[in-house]
Amino acid sequence: MQQRRTLDQPYTNRVLLNGQLDTPRWWAPAVAILGIAVIIGLLVIGAMINKGLGVTGLGRPVYWGLFITTFVFWVGISHAGIMISAILRLTQAEWRRPVTRAAELLTVFSLLTALVFPLIHAGRPWRIAYWILPYDFARGIYPNIRSPLIMDPVAIGTYLTGSTMFLYVALLPDLGNLRDRTTGWKNSLYTVLALGWRGNPRQWKMQTVGGILLSALMLPIFVSVHSIVSWDFAVVPSVEGWHSTIFAPYFVIGAVHSGVSAVVTMMALMRWLWKWDDFIRPEHFDALARLLIVVATGWLGFTFLELIFALYGQDAPEIALREMQMFQWPWNMLFIIFFLTAYAIPVPLWLFKRVRTNIAMMFWTSILVNVGMWLERFLIIVPGLARRTPFVYTWEAYRPSPVEWTIFVWSFCWVTFLMLLFSRFFPLVPLFEQKESQVFTQDVAIGRAKVPAIVREAD
Amino acid sequence: MTTASFGSHNWGMVVDVDKCIGCQACVIACQAENNIPLNTQDRVERARTISWIRVERYWEGDFPDTKARFIPIMCQHCENAPCEPVCPVFATYHNAEGLNVQVYNRCVGTRYCANGCPYIVRFFNYWEPVWPESLRNHLNPDVTVRSRGIMEKCSFCVHRIRRATRTARSEGREIADGEIQTACTSACPTSALNFGNFNDPNSKVSKMREDQRHYTLLDQFGTDPNVIYLAKVDPDKKVSVGEAASHG
Amino acid sequence: MKLNRREFLALTGKTAAGAVIFAACGLPERELIVQSPVDLPEDLVRGEDAWYATTMGDFTTGDGVLVRVMQGRAKKIEGNPDHPVNRGKATARYDSVLQLLYHPDRIKEPMLRYSKAGNLVGVSWDQAESRFRNALAGSSGALTVVTNPLRGHLGSVAGRFAQKFNGKHMTFDPTEQGVLHCAVKSVLGQDQLPTFDIANARTVLSFGADWLGTWGSPAQFGVKYGEFRGGSRGYLIHAEPRMSLTSAAADLWLAPKPGTEGDLALGIASVIVNEGLVDGSNVQAFLSAVPGGLRNYDVRDVAVRTGVPFNRIQNAARHFADHTPSVAFGGGSAGAHTNGSFNLGAIYALNLLVGSVGSAGGVTPNPGSGIDGVPASATGASFQSWEEELAQWRAGNVETVIIRGADIVHGMPNTVAIREALEHVPNVIAFGAVIDDTLDVADLVLPELTFLESWGSDIPEPGPGYQVVGIQQPVVGPTVSQDESGLISDARGFGDILMKMADGTIGSTMEQMVRRAISDLHSSGRGSVSASTPALFTKGVLQRGGWWNTGTKGARGVTGRISNEATSANYSETASLGEGDDFHLVPFHSNSLLDGRLAASPWAQQSPDPISSASWSTWAEINSKEAEELGIKEGDVLLVRSTSGEIEALAYPHPGVRPGVIGVPIGQGHHAAGRWAEDRGANVLSILTNEKDSQTGALAWAATRVRVQRAGRRVKVPKFEGNVEARPVEPGFPVLVVGPNETAEAAKEANHHEYQKSLFNDDYGSVDHE
Numbered sequence A: 001m002q003q004r005r006t007l008d009q010p011y012t013n014r015v016l017l018n019g020q021l022d023t024p025r026w027w028a029p030a031v032a033i034l035g036i037a038v039i040i041g042l043l044v045i046g047a048m049i050n051k052g053l054g055v056t057g058l059g060r061p062v063y064w065g066l067f068i069t070t071f072v073f074w075v076g077i078s079h080a081g082i083m084i085s086a087i088l089r090l091t092q093a094e095w096r097r098p099v100t101r102a103a104e105l106l107t108v109f110s111l112l113t114a115l116v117f118p119l120i121h122a123g124r125p126w127r128i129a130y131w132i133l134p135y136d137f138a139r140g141i142y143p144n145i146r147s148p149l150i151m152d153p154v155a156i157g158t159y160l161t162g163s164t165m166f167l168y169v170a171l172l173p174d175l176g177n178l179r180d181r182t183t184g185w186k187n188s189l190y191t192v193l194a195l196g197w198r199g200n201p202r203q204w205k206m207q208t209v210g211g212i213l214l215s216a217l218m219l220p221i222f223v224s225v226h227s228i229v230s231w232d233f234a235v236v237p238s239v240e241g242w243h244s245t246i247f248a249p250y251f252v253i254g255a256v257h258s259g260v261s262a263v264v265t266m267m268a269l270m271r272w273l274w275k276w277d278d279f280i281r282p283e284h285f286d287a288l289a290r291l292l293i294v295v296a297t298g299w300l301g302f303t304f305l306e307l308i309f310a311l312y313g314q315d316a317p318e319i320a321l322r323e324m325q326m327f328q329w330p331w332n333m334l335f336i337i338f339f340l341t342a343y344a345i346p347v348p349l350w351l352f353k354r355v356r357t358n359i360a361m362m363f364w365t366s367i368l369v370n371v372g373m374w375l376e377r378f379l380i381i382v383p384g385l386a387r388r389t390p391f392v393y394t395w396e397a398y399r400p401s402p403v404e405w406t407i408f409v410w411s412f413c414w415v416t417f418l419m420l421l422f423s424r425f426f427p428l429v430p431l432f433e434q435k436e437s438q439v440f441t442q443d444v445a446i447g448r449a450k451v452p453a454i455v456r457e458a459d
Numbered sequence B: 001m002t003t004a005s006f007g008s009h010n011w012g013m014v015v016d017v018d019k020c021i022g023c024q025a026c027v028i029a030c031q032a033e034n035n036i037p038l039n040t041q042d043r044v045e046r047a048r049t050i051s052w053i054r055v056e057r058y059w060e061g062d063f064p065d066t067k068a069r070f071i072p073i074m075c076q077h078c079e080n081a082p083c084e085p086v087c088p089v090f091a092t093y094h095n096a097e098g099l100n101v102q103v104y105n106r107c108v109g110t111r112y113c114a115n116g117c118p119y120i121v122r123f124f125n126y127w128e129p130v131w132p133e134s135l136r137n138h139l140n141p142d143v144t145v146r147s148r149g150i151m152e153k154c155s156f157c158v159h160r161i162r163r164a165t166r167t168a169r170s171e172g173r174e175i176a177d178g179e180i181q182t183a184c185t186s187a188c189p190t191s192a193l194n195f196g197n198f199n200d201p202n203s204k205v206s207k208m209r210e211d212q213r214h215y216t217l218l219d220q221f222g223t224d225p226n227v228i229y230l231a232k233v234d235p236d237k238k239v240s241v242g243e244a245a246s247h248g
Numbered sequence C: 001m002k003l004n005r006r007e008f009l010a011l012t013g014k015t016a017a018g019a020v021i022f023a024a025c026g027l028p029e030r031e032l033i034v035q036s037p038v039d040l041p042e043d044l045v046r047g048e049d050a051w052y053a054t055t056m057g058d059f060t061t062g063d064g065v066l067v068r069v070m071q072g073r074a075k076k077i078e079g080n081p082d083h084p085v086n087r088g089k090a091t092a093r094y095d096s097v098l099q100l101l102y103h104p105d106r107i108k109e110p111m112l113r114y115s116k117a118g119n120l121v122g123v124s125w126d127q128a129e130s131r132f133r134n135a136l137a138g139s140s141g142a143l144t145v146v147t148n149p150l151r152g153h154l155g156s157v158a159g160r161f162a163q164k165f166n167g168k169h170m171t172f173d174p175t176e177q178g179v180l181h182c183a184v185k186s187v188l189g190q191d192q193l194p195t196f197d198i199a200n201a202r203t204v205l206s207f208g209a210d211w212l213g214t215w216g217s218p219a220q221f222g223v224k225y226g227e228f229r230g231g232s233r234g235y236l237i238h239a240e241p242r243m244s245l246t247s248a249a250a251d252l253w254l255a256p257k258p259g260t261e262g263d264l265a266l267g268i269a270s271v272i273v274n275e276g277l278v279d280g281s282n283v284q285a286f287l288s289a290v291p292g293g294l295r296n297y298d299v300r301d302v303a304v305r306t307g308v309p310f311n312r313i314q315n316a317a318r319h320f321a322d323h324t325p326s327v328a329f330g331g332g333s334a335g336a337h338t339n340g341s342f343n344l345g346a347i348y349a350l351n352l353l354v355g356s357v358g359s360a361g362g363v364t365p366n367p368g369s370g371i372d373g374v375p376a377s378a379t380g381a382s383f384q385s386w387e388e389e390l391a392q393w394r395a396g397n398v399e400t401v402i403i404r405g406a407d408i409v410h411g412m413p414n415t416v417a418i419r420e421a422l423e424h425v426p427n428v429i430a431f432g433a434v435i436d437d438t439l440d441v442a443d444l445v446l447p448e449l450t451f452l453e454s455w456g457s458d459i460p461e462p463g464p465g466y467q468v469v470g471i472q473q474p475v476v477g478p479t480v481s482q483d484e485s486g487l488i489s490d491a492r493g494f495g496d497i498l499m500k501m502a503d504g505t506i507g508s509t510m511e512q513m514v515r516r517a518i519s520d521l522h523s524s525g526r527g528s529v530s531a532s533t534p535a536l537f538t539k540g541v542l543q544r545g546g547w548w549n550t551g552t553k554g555a556r557g558v559t560g561r562i563s564n565e566a567t568s569a570n571y572s573e574t575a576s577l578g579e580g581d582d583f584h585l586v587p588f589h590s591n592s593l594l595d596g597r598l599a600a601s602p603w604a605q606q607s608p609d610p611i612s613s614a615s616w617s618t619w620a621e622i623n624s625k626e627a628e629e630l631g632i633k634e635g636d637v638l639l640v641r642s643t644s645g646e647i648e649a650l651a652y653p654h655p656g657v658r659p660g661v662i663g664v665p666i667g668q669g670h671h672a673a674g675r676w677a678e679d680r681g682a683n684v685l686s687i688l689t690n691e692k693d694s695q696t697g698a699l700a701w702a703a704t705r706v707r708v709q710r711a712g713r714r715v716k717v718p719k720f721e722g723n724v725e726a727r728p729v730e731p732g733f734p735v736l737v738v739g740p741n742e743t744a745e746a747a748k749e750a751n752h753h754e755y756q757k758s759l760f761n762d763d764y765g766s767v768d769h770e
């Protein structure tokens, strides 16, 4: 275990606020480039809405493709926030502290992005109000609450609201801090946003209780959001590979796998970009990788169960679908990449501590996981539709169009763009949490080495 | 075979597969009747054609024992339709006469219902339908021209049902059996397609579906279709009586 | 307040709120939705419609239709339930005609070409008529009127017009039926087509003609076929080298080598005679019509010559002889050979063998026309007479050619160089609604009314066995009216213009002619319509779409002898054709475009071919096993080459073609045919060679041999079928097949067992181990 230097408060302030008070030189060009990409993406979306979904590669019977896949993917990524800030907070895992804010932020932004996809994939996005709002009282026409497509926006809306509040409550002390260190319009902005934060004991108490309450409230969301997303598929009896009984937990654990991996990716980037080596340390990566080994292996169990179910039940259409997924070109190629990237490469590597504490290795392996997890969703959604149905006559394959790929890429640029924009005005690492942990930290002797230990204050 | 009865009518179709010759008369009749957009070559190549009724052709055997089997397939108007509960806006729902109805105005175009329908009879308008101005002269004013971005499918020619109902009501009588012909049943030269009221035990379709050849498509899904098929007859088929019984 | 569960349910069950909650939690939607008090689209019914009866003009052989008209616009064409021919039923072609009526490329006004090298420019009708008169002025004795085979009044007008100018009336049908009429005459003693009483037959044995798809009167035959399949289900045997709709519907499909259909028919006859399956008197009648007898038709030799397995011929023969009444007929490709007359003669003679001439369930002769001077039967002039005619054109002996309804430029093989022949004719005057290849090279183009806008009559052929006169009336006004799209067309009727050019010597207008004919029918005092006054009678006839008289039946003439000029077929040669594999070319009518006369309609273009499901293109059907051996895959662009030329077609391998045969649909490959058809696909008619039937001189359009080569490109075939071969994934789905008297339930059960066995080998259920 490496030694680390003792951090004092001024140092913490200076380094962690470097994004706001002392913007790094790469920031402006990066935001500009991403901004251009975002604008191009928005133009393509606009053109698609203007011309019609004919510009996609969709047809009959593959009615859903890249958009829905990417929707599920971003909802999955959003589980980063719940996992890190709610679960780990409630279980008092101290190593979570430097990454809570970024994880929550990723949640909010990926949810915002995820929501875009069902909207633009609809044939008439401008009628979207009809979709979720009870709109026609006069005729007694309500949205159909039996449709998972109604439960989806409700669940995601709840999640988004909760996460935003959570993010904001946790931001308050840091906003006060920034207000005290800025002048001019920035000062005015932070003054308003800080809601009169003075850091008095009553405010601290309310802020802490609020955080814990929100964590607890969001726990059910942890289970519900991706379960509900899974029902988009699980309730459809006729699409082979969709109507699986294990989808709800399978999707949830898959989401945790991809969400936590995304946090790892982000932590590595933060450490490199803002030089926060003192705050985001190899131990954090180590801890996350251990968590991921468990999550990924659990997830793998579900993946295998799907095969077992098909084989044990000797359900011919289901077996035919799995056969297609695993052995028929081009699905087999995707399947192999999926299996290697989502599990077979990263997880065995993480068994080695050298890998777990190597930032670059963790960065690349976590990227691999999300490549794999995106493919996993694709392989769940599309082959089921593109399979050889009993109505062989209408069997056609699907190839995403350039428009779909552009919008797919846009979503990544868009999330990164928002994160960078946020980092310019708000600290990505919560200062107060960091300082809180410093107060709790002391070194303990294990053998001859002095290692950092985390203890709680005695109650 | 249970069919819930909602009112005095439960419309349905009996398709005698043994009589279908695959001639496509039903398909074109439906295209013309229901203002279905032109299926241009591009739409054919990209599997985006719209064809509320289609005739599928399956091969069996090899030369010289080749058999080509035709079957017309349209919306089965399932009593227990998988397309209905998934629609977030009730753009597709069951009406009181056994029809699965599509309300174009409400549809937002999620295509969820199309994934739910195991019969692949729901069609999405990927593009705005276009007719050269002069061809608009033959559009049927009884049927809405759908815009892009929405779902459509066989309606059992609901406008014809409405028209006949209105006429019968104004004349103070019941709708007679056979009075309503959908565009496809009317065209079908061999009378493979038959339309009528299943609630009337004396109607032609009610009697036809008592035939021992009756079956429904994909009954494993429990959709309870209002389209009943009568099996194709092959006089030279070897029927091994009792073979099934010898198993197990 | 404390409630137990039961009380709670009872309470909520009684309240509206409860109703909503429970509805929301899973009761069917219909209880949740309050139906719209205002219009839902499903409720909309707008306007009043009218249905007018008329006949289908050039697009069928006399079907009666009802046209739905709203606000002066035709909306839909359906069968006329009163009409004895198609009895309310339709074909896939009916509605497509609406798109010719409202075609955006309809010829709007007369067009004139000032010199052969010039362009067509719009002119007024006055100018057009004076050009027409000028052309007629110098053409006495040097005029030819070219039309499609026309029955009814238009046919008589065209004939009399030609007569008046001492000219000729030549009919043109690219797949002419002259051989058919000749063969029918040899057996029935009259060349008008008889009725095939399919509905009452127990066995139907047909050859070559795709009578359920495109041959003759498919709507009529379809109705009869429906009846044939009902009740005590009849047995259908069909012989054709390439699977058509009829072959697909057949219980037994025989796929003889092209040109051996006569052999096959006599092979069947020889089985029947040798096994003594019919009365001796029938055998006598048969043998007296068949010169040469059955000596050379031992079934084993026939099996070798025709390529049809011995036991199949035997089965067919036994069915045909044992399950009577039975009927045999043929046409189409079976007659389109150098021995076509022999083939068809032998086929029709089979009826003598089973005694089905003139009896129920057999062939019954049709009576002649109910109107004096109006033809009841028509067929295309033979290819031989066309060759002679074109020689006259080339020699400069023909001043004026008037063309209507016959796309000779598209329809004739390259060998006759029709374009070049037309260049020698000073005045080529062509009528039409939408441009086609012939109109495109004419000197004067005259926009013609469609049958939906004009008067006429038609005597259906084949008729129902008694006298029928179909009346054609305008169901919409001439489309001179302006609408949002501007002028659709300032068209006039072909008959009316001819009569005007003949200065009233033939008659004044088609309308008057037809009305006069109706009143003549009235004075005959017979038939389906009876009315006290001529006016009421006319009204009745127009309302019913025609007049028919079940009392007047056809009479059988004297049986002659069938042709034995050539009993075996000759084919065109391929030795000089360069690289490739030799195939026998069998052209067939497109199910939607027919011979191309509907090519301009986008509905006809998009309509999937029943067998290949292809549309918008020209494809080549080839046996799938053979294709595999030759390395030909679906979508390969094939160069199909004959001594007469070369076309490109997309390969579509399937198991329903005889190996060695390549089937190519007719109807595409127009240079001009409106926006949807021009330069689309290829014209298979152009590469036919000039082989002729030895007796009638008819074009042997199925006698061409071709050499086929891959062009090295592959494209997606625009077809409805998916991208795997459509064989059922599991047996019995979606088409469940039952044996005689088998229930659907039992068939399903058996299929299920078979399927499970195939999937999981022997461990599903008990299976005997060998």
Ligand SMILES: Nc1nc2c(c(=O)[nH]1)N[C@H]1C(S)=C(S)[C@@H](COP(=O)(O)OP(=O)(O)OC[C@H]3O[C@@H](n4cnc5c(=O)[nH]c(N)nc54)[C@H](O)[C@@H]3O)O[C@H]1N2
Binding pocket: A234, A235, A243, A244, A245, A246, A247, A308, A309, A310, A312, A313, A314
């Ligand atoms: N889409 C969808 N999801 C659902 C539900 C739903 O209705 N629809 N219902 C939910 C509910 S209530 C439940 S309880 C769960 C059930 O979820 P699961 O327990 O996953 O239920 P099943 O799919 O019925 O059964 C799982 C597999 O076990 C196999 N099996 C059968 N017998 C045996 C045996 O003796 N030994 C072994 N090893 N395997 C056997 C079957 O072939 C099947 O493939 O699903 C939940 N999820």
Ligand SMILES: Nc1nc2c(c(=O)[nH]1)N[C@H]1C(S)=C(S)[C@@H](COP(=O)(O)OP(=O)(O)OC[C@H]3O[C@@H](n4cnc5c(=O)[nH]c(N)nc54)[C@H](O)[C@@H]3O)O[C@H]1N2
Binding pocket: C025, C026, C027
């Ligand atoms: N063949 C076969 N049978 C099985 C099984 C199997 O695998 N195969 N699995 C078994 C198992 S594990 C289970 S759990 C059972 C499940 O069997 P059931 O409990 O019957 O389950 P569902 O049909 O899913 O739901 C019952 C009803 O509850 C309604 N409902 C939904 N939400 C609410 C609500 O909020 N309030 C009220 N009052 N009603 C609501 C639904 O619309 C539905 O009509 O099936 C068992 N039966």
Ligand code: SF4
Binding pocket: B086, B087, B088, B089, B090, B091, B092, B106, B107, B108, B109, B110, B111, B112, B113, B114, B150, B151
């Ligand atoms: S496409 Fe239209 S009808 Fe279908 S589920 Fe979506 S909104 Fe409903």
Ligand code: SF4
Binding pocket: B074, B075, B076, B077, B078, B081, B082, B083, B084, B100, B116, B117, B118, B119, B120, B121, B122, B153, B223
């Ligand atoms: S056939 Fe398909 S579209 Fe029609 S009611 Fe059934 S599920 Fe719905």
Ligand code: SF4
Binding pocket: B029, B030, B033, B034, B052, B053, B074, B153, B154, B155, B156, B157, B182, B183, B184, B185
């Ligand atoms: S019932 Fe009407 S809408 Fe349905 S397939 Fe037939 S013609 Fe089309």
Ligand code: SF4
Binding pocket: B019, B020, B021, B022, B023, B024, B025, B026, B027, B055, B070, B072, B187, B188, B189, B190, B191, B192, B193
């Ligand atoms: S019209 Fe009738 S016979 Fe023709 S394809 Fe349709 S169902 Fe079959």
